[in-house]
Amino acid sequence: MIPDVSNPCWKRVLMSETELAGGILATKILLTRLRREVKAKPQDLPGKIAELQAYFQKNSFAAKDIALF
């Protein structure tokens, strides 16, 4: 079950710089791009949360990475 966009885990992971030890490469690269975009334009955070959540909804192979947030 993928958390809803209102879940604080999305904002937490996008606003931090923590490593995703054990995460898959695709998640790490996507997350880094989204973090960079949020840092450059904080007002875009809701859209980036939606993009990250959509990635996990679409790709079950990545779902275990959410536990690392």
Next chain:
Amino acid sequence: MKNSMMTPAEAAARIDAGAVLVIAGSEEALSHLPKGRWIGGTSVYFMTETGGRIDRENLFVTELDAAQEARPVHYQGEDLPSLTMGRYDNGLSVILLPAFSKAHEEFALHGAEYPGLFDQPVMGWVTGVHLDDLGRVTPKVFDGSRGLVFEDGAMVLHVALRADRVADIDILNLFEQDMDGQEITFSESGFKVRMAHVDGAEVDFADWVTAQGLDTRLPLVANYAGALVNASFQSVTPGEGVAFYAPVVAGTSYRIARSPGDYATIFAERAKGDGRQELSCNCILNFLYGEMESKSTGSFTGPATFGEIAYILLNQTMVRLQLHAAQAAAVA
């Protein structure tokens, strides 16, 4: 997957047998191959089971024997961001880009923003030429299904896997950030920069690199949430700027790499698994700076390339694509 160096005649026999292949070799060797289910890219530098070698006559052939179907597609210009379209539900895409082409630059700068890029493995490499031929001969990609050769655009092989197989990409980067060094950031993304911020102070980057006496065989390294991503120095020209083999990204924190020591020795310590079952490539800079000619990277063989692709463009990194049993992947 099966990897091996082959003569053009041996590779042609596999093509005629209907095998799905990714082939690296000289333009001359690739141009003799028949039509079939393959894509190719120019390279004459290889890591083989007997060690690194330069070979203009033979081909490095990877057979994707788990492929159920395969579709080679050439994407160019405004179609490039659509390169994830046309792939199969369960599969992967192998991408080859000619070095120094418009597609190379476009993918390097904007590939991470392409829709759906991270939904399936996208693995590949940047095609090159013999270093003696730089400036005289352009790197190429080959569409084996149509018998065409290109010096620009992305040659992509979309591969459908059997239902019991899934693909996974990983990287092996022997370089780590030297955390005792200074933090380097850039205001603009690109292959070439003039200015940088070093620990917050703006500097002429070429002047700074020169004044520091940096060993430019060591790349800049960024930490992508735990994945270390390099940007390798191409040239440092005071008064003009610094050029890289992969673009630096604005807003990203870089540090100079710590020297890993002898490349072949450290590689042998850190490369785990059976590379004979994988599609992999390594960087020509590791081949050159690691003095890998005649030295072995064990079972991890493949072309030594002008850039490696694991979703995004990488430098001085080995990229590996593995296939797993679908059930094992689901519970991993």
